Amino acid sequence: MARIDPLSPDDLQPPDIIPWQVGNSDIPFAHHFDSGRPGPHVLINALMHGNEYSGAIAGIRLLEAGIRPTNGSLSITFANVEAFAQFDPQFPIMSRYVEEDMNRVWSPASLAEGWPSLERRRARELWPLFARADLLLDLHSMQADRIPLMLCGPSARGRDLARRLGMPGIVVADRGHAGGSRLIDHPRFTQGDQGPIALLAECGQHWDPDSAVVATQTAARFLQLSGIVPASALSPWLPSVEPAPARLVEVTETVTVGSDRFRFRKEYQGMDVIPAAGTPFATDGEKVLLTPYDECVMIMPSRHPERGQTAVRLGRFAI
Ligand SMILES: [Zn+2]
Numbered sequence: 001m002a003r004i005d006p007l008s009p010d011d012l013q014p015p016d017i018i019p020w021q022v023g024n025s026d027i028p029f030a031h032h033f034d035s036g037r038p039g040p041h042v043l044i045n046a047l048m049h050g051n052e053y054s055g056a057i058a059g060i061r062l063l064e065a066g067i068r069p070t071n072g073s074l075s076i077t078f079a080n081v082e083a084f085a086q087f088d089p090q091f092p093i094m095s096r097y098v099e100e101d102m103n104r105v106w107s108p109a110s111l112a113e114g115w116p117s118l119e120r121r122r123a124r125e126l127w128p129l130f131a132r133a134d135l136l137l138d139l140h141s142m143q144a145d146r147i148p149l150m151l152c153g154p155s156a157r158g159r160d161l162a163r164r165l166g167m168p169g170i171v172v173a174d175r176g177h178a179g180g181s182r183l184i185d186h187p188r189f190t191q192g193d194q195g196p197i198a199l200l201a202e203c204g205q206h207w208d209p210d211s212a213v214v215a216t217q218t219a220a221r222f223l224q225l226s227g228i229v230p231a232s233a234l235s236p237w238l239p240s241v242e243p244a245p246a247r248l249v250e251v252t253e254t255v256t257v258g259s260d261r262f263r264f265r266k267e268y269q270g271m272d273v274i275p276a277a278g279t280p281f282a283t284d285g286e287k288v289l290l291t292p293y294d295e296c297v298m299i300m301p302s303r304h305p306e307r308g309q310t311a312v313r314l315g316r317f318a319i
Contacts, residue, residue: 007089011207014087015057017047017078027125029078031063035228039072040134042226044219046076048103048138048183050083050095054203055139058215062223065236069228075129082118092207093143103138104180108187131188135161136198137222138183139215141206143303145270148214150246151200153184158197159248166243167221168201168214170271172299173318174251177310202300249297251315259285262305268312272298282311 007013023031044062046055059076068074078084080102087095099117110120111127130136148168152158154175162171176185182200184190189198201218204211220237223229231238262284274281274296281298282289292314299313 007092007207010209011092012054012057012209012212014053014084014089015060017056017060017081017084020060020063020078021081025075025129027077027129029081030126030129031076032073032129033068033075034073035069035071037071039069039228040226041073041075041132042069042223042228043075043077043130043133043136044222045079045130045136045138045183046215047078047080047084048140049101050080050085050097051087051092052096052139052141052206053084053087054141054206054211054215055201055219056084057212058139058219061216061237062219065233067223067229067233070230072134072226072228074223074228075133077126077129079126080119080122082122101180103140103182104177106183106186107181110181130183133198134196135222135226136183136189136196137219138198138200139203139219140200141203141208141211141215142270142300143206145202145300146205146208147271148204148211148218149202149249149271149299150218151184151202153182153190153198153200155190155197157194158184158189158199161197161225162199163245163248165199165218165221165225166246167218167239168203169243169246170249171246172249172251172313172315174299174313174315175254177254178256179309248318249299249315250318251299251313252292254313255282255289255311257284257302257305257307257309257311258287260307261285262307262311264301264305264312268298268301270298270300272301274298284311 102119152162184198203214
């Protein structure tokens with residue numbers, strides 16, 4: 001079930017990020033550490049969505065542990081801090097954003113011009129740092145789905161790194177949303193055969209305490225593979241054995257809501273596999289939507305499908 005009830009004492013509690021407001025860069029809630037030696041610039045971002053704070057807990061754990069690069073550089077950032085400041089345990093789904101979804105504003109055009117929403121102003125403030133990242137991990141969580149997964153975007157290099165990470169164990173290769181560009185969709189991270197890589201980790205359900213564990217372990221594994229932090233410094237969060245390569249789900253289509261009467265036929269939990277092609281899975285106005293092939297995977301079905309927004313992605317296991 002989608003969670004609309006108040007936060008309970010057993011849920012993951014929001015962290016205090018105020019001690020991390022003054023970073024060591026010109027940007028509030030942005031921390032940057034340069035080893036002074038050659039190597040990639042690795043960036044861990046949290047709080048792209050204000051109610052997804054498991055990633056912020058991971059960022060704080062890394063900062064509190066004093067993790068520093070021995071080569072290259074490391075940035076740890078908290079993005080939509082204004083939305084997070086509005087988090088209300090009585091209405092925990094309400095603080096995703098203030099004026100618009102911050103993870104739909106990362107096209108070059110949106111960064112350069114247009115409505116100066118609170119989220120775009122913050123994105124424009126962060127972009128000079130993000131634009132210098134060679135390896136970027138954007139930490140998120142999900143409203144209903146409990147199975148963590150990595151979104152690697154459309155590039156082969158993103159897919160390869162996400163599979164090698166092995167954490168989370170499922171990689172979804174998709175092409176973003178009709179509603180706007182995610183950070184991982186920016187051309188910097190998608191164009192050309194080689195170049196910077198950005199991945200988006202969905203670490204589990206927003207308020208599941210395990211999502212903070214997954215976020216921290218995934219960030220640690222990302223830093224390990226980047227080679228800028230010795231494994232010994234990350235050992236509290238690294239698995240004892242090297243993870244197997246993650247399984248890959250290729251998204252074949254993104255279903256965008258076309259009417260005000262979109263209904264799923266049943267409540268999908270995310271990563272549900274529908275065995276037979278031609279199975280009705282939703283209605284959109286008069287239109288009945290059918291699975292296009294056998295073993296169709298329902299990826300991140302929306303709890304509140306709205307016209308013009310993504311309802312669900314359809315995919316299949318490729319590896
Ligand atoms: Zn998110």
